[in-house]
Amino acid sequence: MGQTIDIGRRIELVPLDAHFGDISIGLYRQQDDSGPVYRVFTYSRREGVEDRIAFVVQAMEVLGGMEPAEGGRLRFHCGYAHQLAIKRVFLEACKLDPAGPVEPRPLQILDKKSGLQIQVLSEGDGVYRVTAHGEGKDRERRISFIAGGLMKLAEMDEVSGTLDQVAFPCGQEHDALVGLLLVRAPNVRAVLREQEAVASRGVLAAPSQQDG
Structure with missing residues (x-):
């Protein structure tokens, strides 16, 4: 039997990733001892998909001012969920051209x-x-x-x-x-x-x- 993966509760979805073969990528919310944490996940096994997910995670760190958590997940330094805001961070990160720079936006x-x-x-x-x-x-x-x-x-x-x-x-x-x-x-x-x-x-x- 295959192992069940606990990826948490999906809160946002990019159904067709234009930068990586139209795969679907989801953003999932989990909970650990420090509070809400978020995981970017896809079922795709396409070659190079690990690098694509890593890029989205790193882009979210920069664009949303997030910090890494255990297991390749992300959290806000304040410990709050900010769930509506992180949906936008995820969508914007997925839109970025992987060949271009990733920089925080000015105020x-x-x-x-x-x-x-x-x-x-x-x-x-x-x-x-x-x-x-x-x-x-x-x-x-x-x-x-x-x-x-x-x-x-x-x-x-x-x-x-x-x-x-x-x-x-x-x-x-x-x-x-x-x-x-x-x-x-x-x-x-x-x-x-x-x-x-x-x-x-x-x-x-x-x-x-x-x-x-």
């Missing part, structure tokens, strides 16, 4: 809709403040909208009495994670629709259904 973007330069500042204790610079329009409205986008993408909390500040419930800094999500925050509705579409497509294929 600054150009908001194309308003023409404003958006910058996010860490205020300490997991609090981040959204600022805007330049000659663009609707400054206060765009600041509030982008702060709201970060809340939706990372399950951050609104800082009471403000429209420009959001906070991680763990109370710790996650600069790399905020930089990654900031790119998507101005168009958060489209991002959430994309995640719903990915979640509704396919399942993680067993070895007999994948090449290799």
Whole structure:
């Protein structure tokens, strides 16, 4: 009899990996003594698949500011799950060209809709403040909208009495994670629709259904 692999509970799926022969790759949540940990897994036996999974894991470390855990898994240094945010980290890591550089995203973007330069500042204790610079329009409205986008993408909390500040419930800094999500925050509705579409497509294929 084959050995059963306990890979945990699947929380996200890339049904067709465009960078590696359209295999399916899943992100799984597990629990150990330190808290939630995450595993990237595929049933594919295609030659080179171990290197592909290792690349995705390493990219997630960089893009999400995560740290390695035992057995090739990942965790956040704060010990929190941040489950919605890690789904985006996983999807973005799978999109990266393996031949290109993997670098953390800056805490600054150009908001194309308003023409404003958006910058996010860490205020300490997991609090981040959204600022805007330049000659663009609707400054206060765009600041509030982008702060709201970060809340939706990372399950951050609104800082009471403000429209420009959001906070991680763990109370710790996650600069790399905020930089990654900031790119998507101005168009958060489209991002959430994309995640719903990915979640509704396919399942993680067993070895007999994948090449290799």
